Amino acid sequence: MTGERLPIEVSRLTKRFGAVTAVRDISFTVEPGRVTGFLGPNGAGKTTTMRMITGLVAPTSGHATIGGRPYARLDRPSSTVGALFDAAAVHPGHTARDHLAVYAAMGGHPARRVTELLDRLGLTAVADRRVGGFSTGMRQRLNLATALLGDPRVLLLDEPSNGLDPEGMAWLRSLLRGLAADGRTVLVSSHVLSEVEQLADDVVVIRGGELVAAGPWSRLAGPPAALVRTPDAAALAAALTAAGPDPADAFQVAAVGVDQLRVYGMSTPEIAAVAATHGLRIHELGTEAAGLEQLFLRLTGAANTTSEQADL
Ligand SMILES: Nc1ncnc2c1ncn2[C@@H]1O[C@H](COP(=O)(O)OP(=O)(O)OP(=O)(O)O)[C@@H](O)[C@H]1O
Numbered sequence: 001m002t003g004e005r006l007p008i009e010v011s012r013l014t015k016r017f018g019a020v021t022a023v024r025d026i027s028f029t030v031e032p033g034r035v036t037g038f039l040g041p042n043g044a045g046k047t048t049t050m051r052m053i054t055g056l057v058a059p060t061s062g063h064a065t066i067g068g069r070p071y072a073r074l075d076r077p078s079s080t081v082g083a084l085f086d087a088a089a090v091h092p093g094h095t096a097r098d099h100l101a102v103y104a105a106m107g108g109h110p111a112r113r114v115t116e117l118l119d120r121l122g123l124t125a126v127a128d129r130r131v132g133g134f135s136t137g138m139r140q141r142l143n144l145a146t147a148l149l150g151d152p153r154v155l156l157l158d159e160p161s162n163g164l165d166p167e168g169m170a171w172l173r174s175l176l177r178g179l180a181a182d183g184r185t186v187l188v189s190s191h192v193l194s195e196v197e198q199l200a201d202d203v204v205v206i207r208g209g210e211l212v213a214a215g216p217w218s219r220l221a222g223p224p225a226a227l228v229r230t231p232d233a234a235a236l237a238a239a240l241t242a243a244g245p246d247p248a249d250a251f252q253v254a255a256v257g258v259d260q261l262r263v264y265g266m267s268t269p270e271i272a273a274v275a276a277t278h279g280l281r282i283h284e285l286g287t288e289a290a291g292l293e294q295l296f297l298r299l300t301g302a303a304n305t306t307s308e309q310a311d312l
Contacts, residue, residue, distance in 0.1 A: 004153050005032035006067030006080065008053060010106050013062035015048050021209055024050040027060070028204045028214040030187045032153075037181045037200030037217070038189040042310070045191040045209040047085070050156050053187075054083050056208045066185075068155055078107040082147035083156045092132030096123050096142050099131055109149045117145040134161025154185040161188075161195050173199055193246065195217055226263040226271055228292070229284035240271065262288075 008030035022047040030036045040046050051057040053064040054207045055071035064072060066081060073279040090099060100114040118127045126134070131142065140163055147155060161172055170194045176199055180186050190196050196203060203220055205212040213220055230236050237253045240263060244251040251265035263271055268285050275282050 001190045002257075004067065006185055007152050008185055008187060009032055009065045009066075009068075009156065010049065010053065011063055013049060013052055013064060013250050014060045015045075015052060015057060016060045023052070023206075023208045024097060026206060026209075026211040027062075027114065028053075028206075028211060030185055031202065032185040033180055033183050034201040035176045035188060036202040036204060037196035037202050038187055038195065038206070039191070039196045040206040040212075041191050044191075044206045046191075046206065047158055049206070050083070050187070050189060051085070054081060054156060056085075057262055061066060064302075076150075079109070079150035081151055081154045081156065082150060082152035083158075084147040084160055085158050090131050090139065090142065092130065094131055095128050096131055096134075096138075096145075099142060100145055103146050103188050104149050105302055107150050109151075113151070117148055120148075121145040121175075137165060137168045137217065140164060140168075144172075151300040152184070155179060155187065157186070157188045159189055159191070161190055161192070161199070169198065218255075224287040226266065226268050227256070227284070227288050228261045228263060228282060229259055230275070230280065230282050231259055232275075232280040235260055235278065236280045236282075237261055238276055239274050239280065240266065243258045243274045245270075259283075 010026060010030075011029050012025050012027050013023055014021070014025050020268070026045075026049065038046050038050070048057060052059050053071065054067070055077075063070060071077055072079065094102070097114060097118065100117060101111065103109075104111060104114050118124045121144055123138070123141055123145060126138060131139065140160055141239055144157070144160060147157065155235065161169060164172060175184055176188065188196075188199060190199075197217070202215060203217045204214045228236065233255060238254065240253050240261070244253075245265065251264070254262045263307050268287060272282065272285060274280075
């Protein structure tokens with residue numbers, strides 16, 4: 001099994017809970033050897049999708065496969081897929097060592113994995129303390145250790161960065177990078193843009209149960225936006241829109257305050273040329289670095305995600 005590369009394929013998955021459609025006809029691929037961020041606001045359908053991939057929730061329609069097979073048809077599911085959902089299954093009276101020992105026994109994993117993972121996840125010093133007294137960050141480490149017990153080739157981690165401080169985030173990043181570098185498939189959900197930006201190579205963005213975008217982060221982020229400071233903002237926005245290139249969805253003009261425009265999909269020389277043609281004044285013209293927030297703004301037209309830590 002060692003070294004197997006197992007992509008996750010999600011194909012036209014839909015899940016309805018009564019009147020609520022939690023996930024609607026979404027398809028994407030999670031590649032081995034990369035960290036994929038699964039991004040969406042609370043209630044977007046991330047957990048439901050991940051539960052469908054691991055067979056915990058039956059889809060209303062569509063299917064998901066891991067290395068070409070549905071989860072239920074994997075030979076050794078608990079050694080192939082490690083999943084972290086929530087801390088509910090941690091008994092507060094158990095020590096971290098007991099907790100891992102119980103899960104190792106249930107999964108048929110060797111007892112030495114407990115000591116190895118306590119060490120790898122930085123939990124050796126607290127291994128004999130009761131989990132009930134753990135901080136959220138320590139609990140997250142314990143949950144990750146549990147997901148890694150079977151040395152799985154595929155990891156599905158639902159909000160593993162919850163409760164981690166900046167040092168914890170750096171640690172998580174290097175852990176996930178190491179797992180992916182070894183050819184594992186890593187899908188990690190978050191509702192915080194900046195976290196996904198730090199952790200992921202690829203991004204799958206969902207909103208309201210629907211797929212918004214999927215692909216390598218570097219390609220989705222695209223070229224940087226242009227920023228124009230002009231006293232003729234409204235007239236320039238109209239002129240740029242009239243001259244806007246195809247495909248229309250890559251081009252967008254957004255007002256930033258009264259005298260500034262952010263323009264996607266048009267170069268600064270092109271913007272200057274449109275302004276000159278219409279006799280409009282430009283006081284400043286430059287580009288801003290591409291980022292996930294801008295990607296998200298461009299894809300959804302959302303207007304209020306300006307701070308560095310912005311949630312979707
Ligand atoms: N068992 C269920 N019964 C009814 N509705 C559900 C159930 N599970 C999820 N939902 C609904 O489906 C939608 C998607 O929920 P889901 O938990 O998948 O989103 P999420 O993106 O993981 O959000 P969060 O980050 O808050 O966990 C929500 O409207 C939720 O209320």
